[in-house]
Amino acid sequence: MTTDLWGDLPAPGGDAQRVDALRAQLHEHAHRYYVLDEPTIPDAEYDRLFRELHALEAAHPELLTVDSPTQRVGGKPLGQFASVRHTVPMLSIRTETDTESTGAQNFDARVRKELGLTAADPPVEYVAELKFDGLAMSLRYEHGVLVQAATRGDGEVGEDVTQNIRTINQIPLKLPGRSAGPPQARPAPLGGILRQAQDDRDSEVGSVGAIFPPAVMEVRGEVYMRRADFEALNEKQRELIAQGAKGEKTFVNPRNAAAGGVRQLDPAIAARRRLSFFAYGIGDITPPEEGGPVFENHLQLLLTLKSWGFPVAAKTALARGATELIAFHQTIGKTRDALPYDIDGVVYKVNSLALQKKLGFVTREPRWAVAHKYPAQEQLTTVLAIDVQVGRTGKLTPVAKLAPVFVGGVTVTNATLHNEDEARRKDVRVGDTVIVRRAGDVIPEIVGVVPPSGRPEPVEGSALAEGPGQAQPGRGLQFTMPRQCPVCGSDAVRLEGEADYRCTGGLFCAAQRKEAILHYAHRRAVEVDGLGDKLVEQLVDANVIRTLPDLYKLGLTALASLDRMAEKSAKNLLDALEKSKQTTLPRFIFGLGIRHVGEATAKELARHFGKLDAVMEASEAQLLAVRDVGPIVARSIRTFFDQPHNREVVEQLRACGVTWQEGEPAAVAPQPLSGKTFVITGTLPTLSRDEAKDRVEAAGGKVAGSVSKKTDYVVAGAEAGSKLLKAQELGIAVIDEDALLALLG
Numbered sequence: 001m002t003t004d005l006w007g008d009l010p011a012p013g014g015d016a017q018r019v020d021a022l023r024a025q026l027h028e029h030a031h032r033y034y035v036l037d038e039p040t041i042p043d044a045e046y047d048r049l050f051r052e053l054h055a056l057e058a059a060h061p062e063l064l065t066v067d068s069p070t071q072r073v074g075g076k077p078l079g080q081f082a083s084v085r086h087t088v089p090m091l092s093i094r095t096e097t098d099t100e101s102t103g104a105q106n107f108d109a110r111v112r113k114e115l116g117l118t119a120a121d122p123p124v125e126y127v128a129e130l131k132f133d134g135l136a137m138s139l140r141y142e143h144g145v146l147v148q149a150a151t152r153g154d155g156e157v158g159e160d161v162t163q164n165i166r167t168i169n170q171i172p173l174k175l176p177g178r179s180a181g182p183p184q185a186r187p188a189p190l191g192g193i194l195r196q197a198q199d200d201r202d203s204e205v206g207s208v209g210a211i212f213p214p215a216v217m218e219v220r221g222e223v224y225m226r227r228a229d230f231e232a233l234n235e236k237q238r239e240l241i242a243q244g245a246k247g248e249k250t251f252v253n254p255r256n257a258a259a260g261g262v263r264q265l266d267p268a269i270a271a272r273r274r275l276s277f278f279a280y281g282i283g284d285i286t287p288p289e290e291g292g293p294v295f296e297n298h299l300q301l302l303l304t305l306k307s308w309g310f311p312v313a314a315k316t317a318l319a320r321g322a323t324e325l326i327a328f329h330q331t332i333g334k335t336r337d338a339l340p341y342d343i344d345g346v347v348y349k350v351n352s353l354a355l356q357k358k359l360g361f362v363t364r365e366p367r368w369a370v371a372h373k374y375p376a377q378e379q380l381t382t383v384l385a386i387d388v389q390v391g392r393t394g395k396l397t398p399v400a401k402l403a404p405v406f407v408g409g410v411t412v413t414n415a416t417l418h419n420e421d422e423a424r425r426k427d428v429r430v431g432d433t434v435i436v437r438r439a440g441d442v443i444p445e446i447v448g449v450v451p452p453s454g455r456p457e458p459v460e461g462s463a464l465a466e467g468p469g470q471a472q473p474g475r476g477l478q479f480t481m482p483r484q485c486p487v488c489g490s491d492a493v494r495l496e497g498e499a500d501y502r503c504t505g506g507l508f509c510a511a512q513r514k515e516a517i518l519h520y521a522h523r524r525a526v527e528v529d530g531l532g533d534k535l536v537e538q539l540v541d542a543n544v545i546r547t548l549p550d551l552y553k554l555g556l557t558a559l560a561s562l563d564r565m566a567e568k569s570a571k572n573l574l575d576a577l578e579k580s581k582q583t584t585l586p587r588f589i590f591g592l593g594i595r596h597v598g599e600a601t602a603k604e605l606a607r608h609f610g611k612l613d614a615v616m617e618a619s620e621a622q623l624l625a626v627r628d629v630g631p632i633v634a635r636s637i638r639t640f641f642d643q644p645h646n647r648e649v650v651e652q653l654r655a656c657g658v659t660w661q662e663g664e665p666a667a668v669a670p671q672p673l674s675g676k677t678f679v680i681t682g683t684l685p686t687l688s689r690d691e692a693k694d695r696v697e698a699a700g701g702k703v704a705g706s707v708s709k710k711t712d713y714v715v716a717g718a719e720a721g722s723k724l725l726k727a728q729e730l731g732i733a734v735i736d737e738d739a740l741l742a743l744l745g
C-alpha cells in the first residue's frame with residue numbers, strides 16, 4: 001500500500017465524494033488493524049478520519065448507509081431476536097473422538113472407500129483447519145453489504161444477531177467491489193497461510209484476485225473470544241463485583257463469554273465484549289449461471305474469503321493423505337496452548353469441491369469433513385473437601401480435593417483455589433459439581449461451579465445472578481480461611497494489602513521447618529557453614545531435626561548415620577554449629593525469619609533496642625519508632641513474638657548456648673509529633689504518601705484519612721482536592737512537605 005492511494009487526499013468534489021473516500025480509508029485501515037494486525041496509521045489519525053465521517057453524516061443524513069464504519073455500534077436494544085431460516089442449512093461435522101493418530105487414519109480410509117480408491121491411487125488432498133471453540137455464524141452479504149448475521153440454531157432456523165455482529169471489527173461491513181477502485185479489489189497478501197498451502201500453487205493463488213464478491217453470499221465461520229480478551233473481561237467483571245455491582249458475574253471460559261456476547265439484546269453491551277471471527281466456509285451463494293464465482297477447491301475458497309477481508313486462520317494447511325493429517329494434528333496439538341485462542345481439535349476437509357459433492361452427506365453431516373479432537377481440557381467432577389495447605393514460607397493455600405478426573409491428559413485430584421478471595425469469588429463448596437480446566441502444563445483450575453438442576457443458572461442481568469456469601473439452601477458452607485495454621489496452630493494472619501494468609505509460627509511450624517532452618521543457617525544470618533539445602537532436607541525428612549534448637553543437640557552418631565554423610569563432614573558440621581553459637585544480635589534477629597524483617601531492619605531493631613528481650617516486648621507503637629519500620633513491619637514483628645511457640649524456640653536457642661553481645665538501647669528517638677493528627681493529601685514533591693505516613697507515625701503522630709475538627713495539620717501536595725478545601729473551611733493549618741520535614745526535625 002502506498003500513501004499515494006491512501007493518503008488523506010482532498011475530496012475531488014463535494015461531501016458525497018468525501019464521505020465515500022473516508023469510508024474506503026476507514027474500511028481499509030480497520031482491516032489492517034483488526035484482521036492483519038498491521039496498522040499503517042496511528043490510532044489518533046484513524047480517530048480523526050472517523051470523526052470527520054461522523055460529522056459529515058450528521059450534517060447530511062441522506063448520505064448515511066448501513067455499511068458505514070460509523071454504524072458498527074448504535075443499534076437500539078431489542079426485545080427479542082427474530083428467527084432466521086437458513087437458505088442453506090448450517091451443518092455440523094462428524095466428530096472423531098479417537099484423539100490418537102488412528103482418528104485421522106479412519107477418516108482417510110472412509111473417504112477413500114467412498115470414492116472407490118485403491119491403494120494404488122494417489123493420496124487424497126485435504127485442507128486441515130483449526131476447530132475453533134466458539135459459536136457458528138452465518139454472515140449474509142447482498143451486493144457486497146452485510147445485511148444479516150444469524151446463529152446456527154438447530155441448523156435450519158437460527159436467530160438474527162446482526163446488530164451484535166456488526167460490532168465485531170474483524171467482520172467487514174462491506175466487501176470490495178468491481179467499482180471500488182484498486183485498493184480494495186487488490187487481494188490480501190497470502191502471508192500467514194502455511195507454506196504447505198502455497199507451494200507450486202502460484203497460478204491457483206494468482207487467480208484469486210480476479211474473483212469478486214457475487215450478488216448474494218453467505219460466509220460461514222466462528223465467532224470466538226481470544227484468551228487475552230477473555231481474561232480482561234473477567235478482570236473487569238471481578239472489579240465490578242468487588243464494587244458491589246448487581247447482576248454481574250465472571251465467565252467460565254471464552255466460549256461462554258462469546259456466546260453471551262452474541263446473544264446480548266443490547267448491542268452496546270456486545271460491543272464491549274471484544275469478539276473475534278474466523279471464516280471457514282460459505283452457505284448460500286449466487287450460482288455460476290447467474291454470475292457467481294466458480295471455486296474448484298476449498299483452499300481457493302478460503303483464500304478468496306481472505307482476499308475479501310475476512311480473517312482466515314494462518315494455521316491452515318494442505319495435507320495429502322492420512323500421514324500429513326496426522327502430522328498436522330500433532331503439530332497443532334503441541335502448539336495448542338500457545339495459540340491466543342481456544343481450539344478443541346482440528347477439522348479435515350476434502351479439498352476438491354467436486355469430490356465433496358461426490359461424497360455427499362449422511363443425515364446432517366458431510367462425509368467429506370471430520371473434526372479430530374484433542375483430549376478435553378475441561379471436565380466435570382465433585383468437590384470432596386477443601387483443604388488448606390501451608391507452603392514452605394507459611395502461605396496458606398485453599399486446595400479443593402476432587403473426585404479423580406481425567407482432564408487435559410492427566411488424572412487430576414487437586415485444584416488450587418489460590419486464596420480466600422478467589423475461593424469465595426468462585427464460591428466453591430464441598431459437594432459442588434465443578435468444571436475443572438487443565439490447559440497444557442498450567443496447573444489445574446476450577447473454572448466454576450455447575451448449578452445443581454433445579455437451581456437455574458444465573459442469567460446475565462437477571463436477579464438470579466448472585467454474588468458469593470449469599471445463603472444457598474442445600475449447599476455446603478462458604479469457604480472461610482482458618483485463623484489458625486492447620487499445621488502448627490499458630491495464628492494465621494493476613495496483612496493489610498496482601499491477598500494471602502500466612503502462618504506466623506515460622507520457627508515452630510513443621511511446614512516451614514526446612515525454610516526456617518535454611519534461613520537461620522544462611523551466611524548473612526547466624527551462619528552455619530555447610531548446612532545447605534540437601535542436608536536440611538535429609539535432616540528434616542529423617543526426623544532428626546524438628547525445630548531449630550534440635551540443631552544444637554545433634555550428635556556425631558546421629559549425623560554420621562545419615563546417608564552419604566562421611567564422619568569428616570559430620571565433624572565439620574558440628575564444628576560449624578559450635579562456631580555459630582557466637583553470633584551478633586542483628587544476625588540472630590535476621591535469622592529468625594520474621595516476615596518483612598530483612599537484614600537492614602534487623603540491624604535497626606538491634607541498634608534501637610539494644611537487647612533481644614526489648615525487641616520481643618516492644619509494642620507496635622514502640623516498634624514504629626524504629627527507623628524504617630512502618631505499620632506493616634511493626635505488626636509482623638509483634639505477631640511473631642506473640643506466638644508462644646516462637647518465643648519458646650528463641651528461649652531454647654539461648655539455652656543451647658547461642659549468645660551475642662547486647663548493647664544499650666539507642667537514645668530513645670524524640671517523639672516530636674506525639675498527640676498530633678495529620679491528614680496527607682495530594683502528591684508531595686519527594687515523599688510518597690506511605691513514606692510520609694510512616695515518618696509521622698515514627699515521630700509519634702497519627703495519620704487520619706479524612707479532615708475533621710480533630711485534625712491538627714493537613715499536609716498538602718500537588719493536586720490536593722477536597723481535603724484541602726475542607727481544611728480551609730475548618731481553619732486547620734495547611735503545611736507543605738518542607739514544613740512537615742521541619743516538624744519531624
Ligand code: IVH
Nearest residue numbers: 091092093129130131132135136280347366
Ligand atoms: S465446518 C459442513 N470448520 O464446529 C461443515 N466448523 O460441528 C460445517 N467449527 O458448528 C462446519 N471450527 O461451529 C467447520 N474450521 C471449522 C470449524 C468448525 C469450528 C465448529 C462450527 C460447527 C461445528 C461443527
